[in-house]
Amino acid sequence: MPGMAKATRQELGASAVFAPDGSLLVVTKQGEHVMLYRSSDDGKSWSAPTAVNAQPEQISADGENRPKVAFAADGGLLVSWTRPLGKPYSGAIRLARADDGQRFSPPLTVHKDPAEITHRFESLLTTPDNKVILAWIDKRDLEAAKSGKKAYRGAAIYAAVSTDGGRSFQPEHKLADHSCECCRVTSAIDADGAPLFMWRHVFEPNERDHALARLKPDGTVESVQRATFDRWKVDGCPHHGPSLAVDERGVRHAVWFNQKDGAGRVFYGRLAAGSGIAVEGQRQVGGPRAAHADMAVAPGKLAIAWKEFDGERTQLRGLMSADGGDSFSEIALAATDGASDQARVVRRQDQLFVFWRTEKEGFRLFPLP
Amino acid sequence: MMRRLLPVVLLVAAGSLAAAEFTPLDRAEAQRLLSADKHRQPTVVTLWSSDCGYCKANLKLLSSLTRNNRKLRVITVAAEPESAHLWPMLSRYGLAGPHYAYGSDSPEAIAYAIDPNWGGELPRTFLFDGAGRKERISGVLTAPAIEKATGLRF
Numbered sequence: 451m452p453g454m455a456k457a458t459r460q461e462l463g464a465s466a467v468f469a470p471d472g473s474l475l476v477v478t479k480q481g482e483h484v485m486l487y488r489s490s491d492d493g494k495s496w497s498a499p500t501a502v503n504a505q506p507e508q509i510s511a512d513g514e515n516r517p518k519v520a521f522a523a524d525g526g527l528l529v530s531w532t533r534p535l536g537k538p539y540s541g542a543i544r545l546a547r548a549d550d551g552q553r554f555s556p557p558l559t560v561h562k563d564p565a566e567i568t569h570r571f572e573s574l575l576t577t578p579d580n581k582v583i584l585a586w587i588d589k590r591d592l593e594a595a596k597s598g599k600k601a602y603r604g605a606a607i608y609a610a611v612s613t614d615g616g617r618s619f620q621p622e623h624k625l626a627d628h629s630c631e632c633c634r635v636t637s638a639i640d641a642d643g644a645p646l647f648m649w650r651h652v653f654e655p656n657e658r659d660h661a662l663a664r665l666k667p668d669g670t671v672e673s674v675q676r677a678t679f680d681r682w683k684v685d686g687c688p689h690h691g692p693s694l695a696v697d698e699r700g701v702r703h704a705v706w707f708n709q710k711d712g713a714g715r716v717f718y719g720r721l722a723a724g725s726g727i728a729v730e731g732q733r734q735v736g737g738p739r740a741a742h743a744d745m746a747v748a749p750g751k752l753a754i755a756w757k758e759f760d761g762e763r764t765q766l767r768g769l770m771s772a773d774g775g776d777s778f779s780e781i782a783l784a785a786t787d788g789a790s791d792q793a794r795v796v797r798r799q800d801q802l803f804v805f806w807r808t809e810k811e812g813f814r815l816f817p818l819p
Numbered sequence: 820m821m822r823r824l825l826p827v828v829l830l831v832a833a834g835s836l837a838a839a840e841f842t843p844l845d846r847a848e849a850q851r852l853l854s855a856d857k858h859r860q861p862t863v864v865t866l867w868s869s870d871c872g873y874c875k876a877n878l879k880l881l882s883s884l885t886r887n888n889r890k891l892r893v894i895t896v897a898a899e900p901e902s903a904h905l906w907p908m909l910s911r912y913g914l915a916g917p918h919y920a921y922g923s924d925s926p927e928a929i930a931y932a933i934d935p936n937w938g939g940e941l942p943r944t945f946l947f948d949g950a951g952r953k954e955r956i957s958g959v960l961t962a963p964a965i966e967k968a969t970g971l972r973f
Contacts, residue, residue, distance in 0.1 A: 538869065538908065632870050685959040687871045688940045707938065709957075714938030739931070741939065759927040761935075788925050 463516025466805040482506030493815030522615035573635035604652035611669035634691030641700025680708035746795035755793035843922025849932035858947040861969035
């Protein structure tokens with residue numbers, strides 16, 4: 451069964467996407483290769499995997515910093531990942547493209563900065579006009595501040611834009627200073643087509659709420675706004691990033707983890723656009739142990755999936771809404787005794803699925819009602 | 820014959836010592852480790868990971884406090900499985916230990932046994948005064964906070 455862990459504990463981080471032909475593609479790590487798996491029967495059987503990178507290299511594949519997979523508008527298959535370098539916390543953002551969905555070109559590093567510092571936790575976004583945008587956590591400004599003996603809060607978010615479907619990238623630019631250091635970054639496309647990136651930020655003095663950046667068509671920043679207001683003050687690493695989706699009516703939906711009033715919880719809310727973002731309909735997702743929620747939308751529906759340890763086993767649970775997030779129904783999807791990756795909600799046309807990789811059961815796909 | 824074997828024996832011994840720097844933590848051991856009645860002296864159980872820069876600040880502070888007051892016992896727990904890069908990151912602080920790393924048990928089960936109210940944020944520290952009291956702190960520690968929780972002076 452693909453995805454099942456060997457005797458030694460391995461990083462389980464995986465991403466999934468449906469191909470235009472309806473087959474499910476999964477990327478994950480095996481040793482020093484990103485491997486691509488394909489299933490034509492909704493996860494019942496899997497093809498022999500393809501190595502994305504022919505030359506071996508280090509690869510990050512924990513839940514917050516896993517390989518990503520997406521299709522460019524021209525049909526090219528894209529796989530991105532973080533390649534850890536020698537020094538602690540260092541990494542380079544890598545991207546490989548397969549024009550035919552099978553044979554990958556050698557991976558390229560999407561940023562020009564060659565320093566052996568943090569460029570990690572990338573988010574991969576493709577747009578209908580064949581742009582490919584990656585945004586990631588970058589510590590070049592922190593390193594510069596350190597050299598100058600100056601204080602610098604958190605890290606920064608940088609982005610690189612490709613206008614040729616991921617074959618080449620323009621020089622990267624900064625989206626914002628003062629991001630949190632090691633939470634996954636999420637992305638979506640706004641109602642009018644503008645690229646959106648959302649991440650955990652460090653607002654003064656140390657409030658680890660979230661920020662949302664809206665990009666102009668050329669990929670530069672139009673605005674960066676505070677997106678959550680839970681005011682979790684901590685000099686620490688939550689290691690717990692958000693997820694964002696925009697529905698067909700243009701409403702932005704998000705799930706995130708924060709400590710609010712002393713209790714760590716997963717929250718859902720709608721991020722209403724305006725001169726400042728107002729969170730509407732904020733509600734708790736799952737119980738006190740709910741963690742690492744993901745979300746996606748399809749016409750007329752919205753799904754959230756997360757995992758939650760019940761004292762004995764890790765439960766996979768889902769929330770479905772058919773009224774734009776006003777009301778939800780909760781469903782139990784699966785459980786496991788061992789280690790597991792975070793849940794991923796994936797869409798195929800009008801249908802939503804939850805993909806979950808566990809150490810004992812491997813890859814699993816759950817269709818949602 | 821013995822003379823030729825000796826270096827090999829030494830190498831094997833050194834190898835096994837290096838591999839035993841961390842005790843694997845499972846849910847039963849985690850529960851025991853975090854029980855206030857198991858700590859008869861002022862003790863700090865400090866959770867860290869290789870990804871957590873703030874954890875380094877705590878390890879450094881705890882290292883200096885143990886030099887100031889030998890009554891303080893510091894137990895470290897790496898909230899990730901043992902790997903080659905883990906010990907070099909920890910050894911520089913010269914903490915006597917014991918040192919734990921997540922074992923083969925489910926990471927969520929270990930985390931739950933450590934503290935069902937912990938959301939996974941690091942650094943996370945548990946402070947025992949050795950007389951049954953236990954405090955939890957997320958984030959960077961200060962010497963006064965450790966003094967208050969452990970009853971020690973540094």
